[in-house]
Amino acid sequence: GARQLSVVRADALAFLAGAAMPCDLVFLDPPFSERLWQPCCEGLQNGGWLKPGAWVYLEAPRGTALPLPAGWQVHRAGHAGHVQFCLALPENHP
Numbered sequence: 001g002a003r004q005l006s007v008v009r010a011d012a013l014a015f016l017a018g019a020a021m022p023c024d025l026v027f028l029d030p031p032f033s034e035r036l037w038q039p040c041c042e043g044l045q046n047g048g049w050l051k052p053g054a055w056v057y058l059e060a061p062r063g064t065a066l067p068l069p070a071g072w073q074v075h076r077a078g079h080a081g082h083v084q085f086c087l088a089l090p091e092n093h094p
Helices: 012-016 037-046
Strands: 023-028 050-061 073-080 083-089
Touching: 012 037, 023 037, 037 050
Parallel strands: 023 050
Antiparallel strands: 050 083, 073 083
């Protein structure tokens, strides 16, 4: 029933270097071997991609340190099998 939804499948860093389309929710699941969590999170935060109150969901191999940008808070975290997940609130969250 979502009316305003956009799904983009693209190279994350190239996409984040383009014109920002501010989002309410971002699912970030980069190829694990590329270790793109930090540059993607920074690109989201610094590039104007996150609306006030936005949430960012991340996945990574279990046991991987997720270097979130300063000011981001982990709202929930857990794991399933070999994957860990994190729901983060960027610093612009009310």
